[in-house]
Amino acid sequence: MDREDLLGAGAPGEEQKKSPLLSLEKDLRFYMESIKEVAVEIMVEGISAHPVFVAHQHQVNLGEMILDKEELNTEWTIHASTLEEFIEKGVIDPKRKEQFLKSYKKPEDFMCLFVIVPEGANFVYYPYKA
Incomplete structure (x- = not known):
C-alpha cells in the first residue's frame, strides 16, 4: 500500500471520501524526525x-510505544517494532517473510507503518521527505 492508498485517492472524477487517515498523514509529518531517529537506532x-x-x-500489544497521542495532543500513537517481532507474534506468517522483504522499501527513505484501523490493518510505506 502506498501513500495514495492510505489517503483514499480514487480515480479521477470519482467522488472522494474523506479518509480518517488524513489525520495520520498530519501526525506523521509532525512525528517524522523522531520516527526516522528510532529507525536508524534500531538498525x-x-x-x-x-x-x-x-x-x-487504541490499545496495541505490539512493539514499544515511542510517541503517545495523549502526551503529544495528536490523533495517532506510534509503537516501534521489527519484522522479527511481527513474525514471532504471528502477524506475519514465517512462510511469507520473503514476500514481505521483496516489498519492504529502503528504511533510510521510507518508514514502514503497520496502520491499524477499525476496518483492519495494512502495511503502508511513507516517505521521510513527504
Missing part, C-alpha cells in the same frame, strides 16, 4: 535491519 544497534512502526488509536 545501528543491530536490533533489526527491518524496523516497522505501528500506528493506532
Whole structure:
C-alpha cells in the first residue's frame, strides 16, 4: 500500500471520501524526525535491519510505544517494532517473510507503518521527505 492508498485517492472524477487517515498523514509529518531517529537506532544497534512502526488509536500489544497521542495532543500513537517481532507474534506468517522483504522499501527513505484501523490493518510505506 502506498501513500495514495492510505489517503483514499480514487480515480479521477470519482467522488472522494474523506479518509480518517488524513489525520495520520498530519501526525506523521509532525512525528517524522523522531520516527526516522528510532529507525536508524534500531538498525545501528543491530536490533533489526527491518524496523516497522505501528500506528493506532487504541490499545496495541505490539512493539514499544515511542510517541503517545495523549502526551503529544495528536490523533495517532506510534509503537516501534521489527519484522522479527511481527513474525514471532504471528502477524506475519514465517512462510511469507520473503514476500514481505521483496516489498519492504529502503528504511533510510521510507518508514514502514503497520496502520491499524477499525476496518483492519495494512502495511503502508511513507516517505521521510513527504
